[in-house]
Amino acid sequence: MKQEIKLDKDKTFEFSTKQIGAIIQAPTGQGKTRFLSYLILSVAKIGADVYFIDGKRADLYGLRFAFSVDEREKHVACTPNQACRLLRELVEHMNNRYEKYFSNENSAIGENYSFYKLRPIFLFFDELIATLGEDKKLGKEIESYLIQIMLKGRQAGIFAILSSQRFSAEVLSTTIRENAGMRVALGRMSKDSYKMVLGDFYDELPAAEKGIGKGYIFLDGLGWSTPRAFQTPFLDTSKINVKEVLKYYLLKGANLYETGEI
Template sequence: MSNISFIPLDKNKNFEFETKQIGAIIQAPTGQGKTRFLSYLILSAAKIGADIYLIDGKRSDLFALRFAFNEVDRNSHIASTPNQTCKLLRELNERMNLRYEIYFSTESSTVGSNFTTYKLRPIFLFFDELIATMGENKKIGKEIESLLIQIMLKGRAAGIFAILSSQRFSAEVLSTTIRENAGMRVALGRMSKDSYRMVFGDFYEELPSAEKGIGKGYIFLDGLGWSTPRAFQTPLLDTNKVDVKELLNKFLYDNSHNYKDESCE
């Protein structure tokens, strides 16, 4: 079984989701490499056997990956409309709480244990274009925000990680709570000061010099003692040569057998 504790980003950086970085936010204007980076992260998570959930507010690139899932999983793991998104997030929260009930709230539970202790399958939620989804229905958008916050705050021990991405975040859809609990923050391409502030918070005023362009920009990784974001270039995934849909299907159904299914406990 592959090492499930991190996803390599470059020769010096890893997304250490198990121990240091709880979830992520990724922002990049159109054409600056967001989709290719998301595709890399999705394939990397699926390769280690993770269960993958996809929400795509614009019914675009991530939504097209629904055909990599079998029909049953397609109905439960993919969302695009606000109502579908709420349903998916409610069920994911129920799954998270079930894990806590079965493994972390019993007399035999071990202090300091997490999902790896019990060989639980890691779960990754990829939510692209929050503004499109939450802005479509403001009332439902508030519920979506509340459900996301629960995952960001409680997900790590249970093995549930949210990767939130957008062309441009706003304070209406990216609360301070969500941002500050995102252990990996990435900004690609050229952006305004307000956009950098939305991703990095107060760190935006201390950005180092960095090349900006397709797949290039800044990254902040929590838990490593960094005082500022650092220059970053995403892994290069040529989606013209790599069949993301075919590989995702293979990884989803070839590598999941290494883990327990909490619903069978």
């Protein structure tokens, strides 16, 4: 199955090869949750396992009911302590994959997780600033785990999608931003907010509609010199039960990837 997500007629999130991870920023009411829901269902549809951290205990936290009671605590976090545990376990899982599949005498040079039929894993971390702001000491630990996933996750098949109403230099480290292959800014923002997400392109931004689900996108690995105008795919959450569809895709994906890996 193809490891990419269609964004519009001419843009694709090629997460396994060109755009490693993502950051998404949008003020309240500008389409962030709807876009996240589209990405969540899209990656689950291709068989990925998903993990959620929601610093405001809101929309992503509500998706815990898509998991069985036994799996909820493992897959969903909201407090800084829970976030640290979840991220620590993901990093351990990532390192175990490297040790088992990519660091032994029989490892195939240059191959990634799909070669070994490993299930891709996506971490969706919403309202990062709220989680880090609750506990600054744990915030440093959380940031260190996120940097490891952003830097090392691609080959092992572990990807992070980070989102917030507003990022800041204190929360979004340069390392994380520069290693996010997809960067999306929705709605109207200040110059500093655009620069925080998209980089130093503010004076070169093309004309683009601003509003719900509309703004800018930058996709790495395609030779783009500046971000481009973007409108998110439309997902009518009033007609789609995101929890139930996610539950269905997760079960299907678990059956597809019954490999007995670590």
